[in-house]
Amino acid sequence: MPERFTLQDAGYISYSDMLDRLHERFPTVPIWRLEQIITAENDAITGGVMQIVPAEVEVGATEMLERELNSTHDDSEVA
Secondary structure (H helix, E strand, C coil): CCCCCCCCCCCCCCHHHHHHHHHHHCCCCCHHHHHHHHHHHHHHHHCCCCCCCCHHHHHHHHHHHHHHHHHHHHHHHHC
16 A cells, blocks of 8 residues: 655645635636646646656556456457
């Protein structure tokens, strides 16, 4: 199981909290434009690479992959 820690401990912040703060500071800028700027800035800093995800993402991805493999295996037995 992946080690769990808070986003703040890792130096990360909540996307929705950041969006709310920016919208409050720049109320005339449409939300879609704020999101566009956030994405561009994130890509500039990280190179577009996802570096941190909730631990549950791995659990969910594992479940989906297992279902896919079982479905593929079942389909090949029928043919």
